[in-house]
Amino acid sequence: SQQGEEDPQALSIQEGENATMNCSYKTSINNLQWYRQNSGRGLVHLILIRSNEREKHSGRLRVTLDTSKKSSSLLITASRAADTASYFCATVMDTGRRALTFGSGTRLQVQP
Amino acid sequence: KAGVTQTPRYLIKTRGQQVTLSCSPISGHRSVSWYQQTPGQGLQFLFEYFSETQRNKGNFPGRFSGRQFSNSRSEMNVSTLELGDSALYLCASSLALGKMETQYFGPGTRLLVL
Numbered sequence: 001s002q003q004g005e006e007d008p009q010a011l012s013i014q015e016g017e018n019a020t021m022n023c024s025y026k027t028s029i030n031n032l033q034w035y036r037q038n039s040g041r042g043l044v045h046l047i048l049i050r051s052n053e054r055e056k057h058s059g060r061l062r063v064t065l066d067t068s069k070k071s072s073s074l075l076i077t078a079s080r081a082a083d084t085a086s087y088f089c090a091t092v093m094d095t096g097r098r099a100l101t102f103g104s105g106t107r108l109q110v111q112p
Numbered sequence: 113k114a115g116v117t118q119t120p121r122y123l124i125k126t127r128g129q130q131v132t133l134s135c136s137p138i139s140g141h142r143s144v145s146w147y148q149q150t151p152g153q154g155l156q157f158l159f160e161y162f163s164e165t166q167r168n169k170g171n172f173p174g175r176f177s178g179r180q181f182s183n184s185r186s187e188m189n190v191s192t193l194e195l196g197d198s199a200l201y202l203c204a205s206s207l208a209l210g211k212m213e214t215q216y217f218g219p220g221t222r223l224l225v226l
Contacts, residue, residue, distance in 0.1 A: 033214070035217075040149075040200055041220065042217040042218050042219045042220050043202065043217040044217070045214045045217075048214055097168055098143070098160050098162075098167060098208075099145070099157040099160060099168050100147075100155075100157060100215060101157065102147075102154060102155035103154075
């Protein structure tokens with residue numbers, strides 16, 4: 001079963017705007033990862049943030065993690081049409097179990 | 113370095129048949145995980161293999177099984193196929209260092225059960 005939910009479920013913005021996606025989860029985690037998926041293809045890893053980190057940057061991506069609220073957000077700045085994809089958060093629980101538990105995903109559409 | 117490869121890419125089967133999917137991890141990666149993606153249930157973990165041993169298993173019936181070979185290549189098998197098994201099956205590999213770290217996914221095998 002899915003660990004949590006993402007919102008919004010769908011997001012449509014114009015090129016150049018920022019896109020923010022939120023993820024909530026239910027249990028204590030070791031790390032949280034964000035992945036991108038284009039049109040039902042394989043997942044591409046974007047960024048990993050550990051439970052003792054609060055913020056991480058990678059290029060135009062900024063991820064925050066609030067373990068007290070069990071939530072994370074992904075910000076994509078200056079979006080491009082090529083950013084159009086589904087974005088998933090995935091958690092690794094702090095139990096040693098080697099498995100990703102995915103959220104429901106956000107479908108991002110960037111209009112050129 | 114070549115990425116994760118999965119074969120076949122597309123497959124059509126009928127109810128009651130069985131199917132075997134193959135995954136070749138990135139060279140040097142020893143952990144291989146399998147995930148099922150459906151519109152209704154989303155992405156769900158099936159199992160993880162390391163050094164030819166299943167280390168973790170998701171909540172799927174026994175019809176779903178897998179194995180890993182000495183070269184880290186992995187196969188998953190689904191027996192007695194049901195309509196609900198129609199899905200995108202994704203394989204992911206990693207170096208298997210400590211906790212579950214970055215996973216590198218293949219393009220997936222899309223299975224349609226008629």
